[in-house]
Amino acid sequence: MRNYENLVIVKPTLTAEEIQAHVKAIEEVITSNGGEIIATSPMGMRKLAYPIEKNERGYYHVIYSSIAPSAITEIERRFRINEDLLRFVTIKYDTNREIAAFNGMVEKAKKAAEVPAKVETPAVEEAPTEAPAVETAAPVATEAAAE
Amino acid sequence: MPEKRKYKKRYCKYCEAKVDFMDYKDAGALRFSLSERYKIMPRRLTGNCKRHQDMISIVIKRARAAALVPYTVTRKQVVVAPFENLK
Numbered sequence: 040m041r042n043y044e045n046l047v048i049v050k051p052t053l054t055a056e057e058i059q060a061h062v063k064a065i066e067e068v069i070t071s072n073g074g075e076i077i078a079t080s081p082m083g084m085r086k087l088a089y090p091i092e093k094n095e096r097g098y099y100h101v102i103y104s105s106i107a108p109s110a111i112t113e114i115e116r117r118f119r120i121n122e123d124l125l126r127f128v129t130i131k132y133d134t135n136r137e138i139a140a141f142n143g144m145v146e147k148a149k150k151a152a153e154v155p156a157k158v159e160t161p162a163v164e165e166a167p168t169e170a171p172a173v174e175t176a177a178p179v180a181t182e183a184a185a186e
Numbered sequence: 187m188p189e190k191r192k193y194k195k196r197y198c199k200y201c202e203a204k205v206d207f208m209d210y211k212d213a214g215a216l217r218f219s220l221s222e223r224y225k226i227m228p229r230r231l232t233g234n235c236k237r238h239q240d241m242i243s244i245v246i247k248r249a250r251a252a253a254l255v256p257y258t259v260t261r262k263q264v265v266v267a268p269f270e271n272l273k
Contacts, residue, residue, distance in 0.1 A: 048252070048253065087253040088254055088257075089256050097253065101211065126251070130210075130248065136206055139207070140209070144209065
């Protein structure tokens, strides 16, 4: 078993649920081929640097997994058949240095997966603080206009 | 009389920061070694050491395959898609 990272770009024209279903199907391709998913990190909808199949945007999803090297060709073949997959990039993490970086990224991805529940509360707190700032700014603007 | 040095002494930015591994997903960090037209900058201009230049060139090529960094920028695109994508 070796550590791999799969970055997949799913078509942006699908609905959110369809995209999630596709991501699940992609992960299943890996698990069904004897791979073990360690962590995933959704990068979300992003603008592509160049259009792929006339799509300007794409849904990025990164899967960190340990897969037997012989299974990679089969997984990539399955990816190629999938028409809703715009692009996939498979990266091998082999040397000690790379594995250390891989573990670091896995931890980051795991933390990011845990955080959203915690982030929600500060986000709510931030909203009111922003609102007064706008209020204070508004009178100044009106004063300036009055002058 | 020794010849006057024409340029600043070059140093490798990545050696300074002790970079061991570069992540191709972090497109903003690749900016330093890319030109305005997203070409890979040569070592003689950036001052990168050989080891880090090899690393960055591989990483940039990966990022290009993943559509995080463009391969080329044409005249039209230069105006339309500048740096917003690399943040």
